[in-house]
Each structure stands twice: as C-alpha cells, then as structure tokens.
Amino acid sequence: MTLTVIDLESTGLDPAADAIIELGAVDVTPAYQIINQRTHLVCPPIAISPQASAVHHLIDADLVGKPPLREVIEHYMGSCAYISHGASFEAGFLSQHLGPSKKTSQPPTWICSYKCALRVWPEAESHSNGALRYMLGLANPFGIDRHSIVAHRALGDTIVTAAIFVELLKHARWSQLALWSSEPALHTVLSFGKHRGMKYAEAPADYLAWIRDKSDLDSDTKWTANYWLGQREAA
Numbered sequence: 516m517t518l519t520v521i522d523l524e525s526t527g528l529d530p531a532a533d534a535i536i537e538l539g540a541v542d543v544t545p546a547y548q549i550i551n552q553r554t555h556l557v558c559p560p561i562a563i564s565p566q567a568s569a570v571h572h573l574i575d576a577d578l579v580g581k582p583p584l585r586e587v588i589e590h591y592m593g594s595c596a597y598i599s600h601g602a603s604f605e606a607g608f609l610s611q612h613l614g615p616s617k618k619t620s621q622p623p624t625w626i627c628s629y630k631c632a633l634r635v636w637p638e639a640e641s642h643s644n645g646a647l648r649y650m651l652g653l654a655n656p657f658g659i660d661r662h663s664i665v666a667h668r669a670l671g672d673t674i675v676t677a678a679i680f681v682e683l684l685k686h687a688r689w690s691q692l693a694l695w696s697s698e699p700a701l702h703t704v705l706s707f708g709k710h711r712g713m714k715y716a717e718a719p720a721d722y723l724a725w726i727r728d729k730s731d732l733d734s735d736t737k738w739t740a741n742y743w744l745g746q747r748e749a750a
Contacts, residue, residue, distance in 0.1 A: 517618065518543040519594035520677040522669045523605055524571040527564045530607035534559035535584055536573055539669030540591050543598075547681045549657055554670040555587040571667045584612065593617035595624065600644045600676045602627035602696060627696040628679050634695050635686045637703035644675050653678045699738035707732075715743040 521540040527533035539554040556573075558581040568574050591609075595616045599605040602625045616623050632642045639650055645666055648654070654661045656678035665671040683692060695701075705711055710718050726732060726740035 516595045517593070517616075518596050518598060518680075519591070520549075520598045520673050520680060521591060521605055521609070522599060522673040522676065523608055524573060524667070524669050525567060525608060526559050526561055527567050528604075530604075533564075533567075533608075534561055535608055536563060536578055537571070537669040538587065538591060539671070539673040541670075541673050541677050542594075543677055543680065547684070549674065549677050552670065552674075553590050554673075555590065556581045557584050557587060558582065559584075588612050595619060596626060597623055598626040598628055598676065598680050600628045600672070600679070602629075624693055625696060626680070626692050628676050628683060630698070630700050631683050631687065631692050631695050632679065633701055633703070634691075635683055644672055644679070647679050648675045651679065651682050653682070700735040701742055702736070702739045715739060716746065718743070720744060720747065 519540050519542050521538070523535050523539070524537040525533050525535050535557050536559050537554065537556050540551075541549040541553075542551045544550055556578055558578045560583075562575055563573060563578075592613050593616060594613075595618055597605070597609075597613070606625050610622075613623065615621055629642055629644075632639070632647055636642070636647070636650070639647065641647075648656070653675065656664070656674055659674060664674055666675075687695075703714060703716075705713050705715060705718060708722075710722060715723065723740040723744050727737050727744065730737070
C-alpha cells in the first residue's frame with residue numbers, strides 16, 4: 516500500500532478563499548524509510564497574506580514564473596493514504612484535486628498525525644510537529660541533517676511528519692490511527708479557563724458539562740468534554 520506524507524503552504528487558512536503555493540511529499544516504505552521526495556512551488560491566482568508569509572516566509576515575488584497547481588498536482592495523486600499533521604487543513608485544500616487511489620479506485624484515507632499523537636503521547640507538553648520531533652529524538656529524521664530541514668516549508672515539514680508517523684506505527688495499529696483520525700481531536704489537559712492545566716479526567720463534571728452544552732468553544736473541545744464525561748459514566 517502506498518502511503519504518502521504530504522504538506523502544503525498556502526496564501527491563507529481558508530480552503531474556500533485561499534490557494535496552495537507550495538507542495539511537498541514523501542512516500543513511506545514498508546521498511547519505514549522514505550522515498551520519492553518531491554516539492555513544487557505553485558503560482559496562485561491570489562496574493563499571499565502577510566500573516567501567511569510570516570509563517571512560511573514565502574512572498575509573491577518567489578512565485579513569479581512558477582507553474583499553476585494543475586501542472587504539478589499529478590506528482591501527488593493516486594496514493595491509497597495521505598498522512599499530514601493536522602490533516603483537515605491539507606484535505607481541505609487537496610481532496611478535490613487528488614482523485615481516487617490508483618490501486619483501489621476508492622477515495623484515499625487521510626491519517627492525521629496530530630490527532631494520533633494526542634492519543635499516543637497525551638502527556639506531551641505540545642503536540643506540534645516541531646515539538647514532537649524533538650521530544651521523540653528525531654532531530655535528524657531518517658539520517659537527514661537537521662540543518663537542511665526548513666521548518667514551515669512543505670518538504671521540511673513532510674519529512675518531520677513522516678518520522679513522527681513511523682513512531683506512531685510502533686505504538687498503534689493502522690486501524691486505530693484511521694479511527695482516531697476520523698474523530699475530533701481528543702485532548703487530555705485543559706488549556707484554558709479557571710481549570711487550566713488540569714486533566715479533563717479530573718475536572719469537575721459540571722464544568723465539563725458546561726463546556727459541552729453551553730460554551731462557545733470549538734467542536735473538538737466540546738467533543739473532548741463529552742468524551743471524558745462518558746468515561747466517568749462508564750467507570
């Protein structure tokens with residue numbers, strides 16, 4: 516089964532309004548190595564926002580003369596599964612372009628290494644791509660010198676995510692990774708409010724019920740509160 520780790524940079528955060536400006540991908544072999552590294556800069560139909568440039572440090576001038584997305588997307592199509600750190604972002608931009616798997620003719624599976632890392636390493640201080648990299652001792656992933664890996668650029672982030680994904684495979688079955696990726700992100704520690712720093716499992720039940728039923732917090736946080744309330748009821 517072809518497993519492709521993929522990352523992108525964009526003009527902004529909204530797939531409906533923004534555009535891809537860089538793609539990067541690697542394939543993961545059954546021996547847990549990476550092959551077929553590829554990356555492309557893409558000329559978008561709109562300008563890059565200053566906020567986006569502040570993250571990836573690409574500006575409009577860098578993309579002058581680069582091909583449009585339709586001329587490079589074939590290099591990324593056809594995988595059975597795509598892995599990304601925060602996969603909903605990549606899927607939001609790419610699902611309409613990637614098409615079905617060449618092997619199964621079915622839509623590809625998306626694996627979110629961020630959601631899976633929350634399950635496998637719940638006590639990590641941060642579950643960002645970069646923080647997990649160093650927590651897991653992956654400064655030089657796959658023997659690639661760390662000085663040659665550029666953070667917040669598509670290929671560099673892809674290589675780091677691939678290394679994190681290989682570590683996840685040592686702790687969980689593929690079916691678990693797929694299930695966790697299909698569900699909302701499950702958090703372990705409250706990162707806000709009067710109980711900030713407390714584990715959800717130890718937080719007052721009425722507070723978790725308020726988060727679930729009455730707060731205006733995001734859907735992942737509401738789902739997390741409901742999950743931990745359910746764990747208590749099942750105990």
